[in-house]
Amino acid sequence: MTHYLIMDLGFVCKGPGDTDDAFDAFSDRVLDELIKLQMSGDVGIVGDPDITASLTERTMSILLGIEASTLQDADRLFMANVRCALHAAGCHTAGWPNYEPAENDFPPARKAEFAEA
Secondary structure, eight states, X not given: OEEEEEEEEEOOOXXXXXXXXXXXXXXXXXXXXXXXXXXXXXXXXXXXXXXXXETTTTEEEEEEEEEOSSHHHHHHHHHHHHHHHHHHTTOOOTTSOOOOOSSSXXXXXXXXXXXXX
């Protein structure tokens, strides 16, 4: 079942350089990251992600179509993808260091091998 979820977010700039152009670029990065997640084969994201932003109010609405059995599962997938996109776009959780990946592409995940007990 496809669930369409939307989240309204407000932002403040904690550093120098807070301009409408800077927030516009940030909004574009968030959308780009959501599209990367959708195109990377995340089968949970259906359709094209969409963002509406107000440059003067520093607000953003994020809309995603999520394929999941229940609304609760859709909500979890939505939150995981939005959080991932925000982090990748340079928005970090308060109090956390702001690290960026050293390379543009993440290495592939591999199967964990556990020692037998």
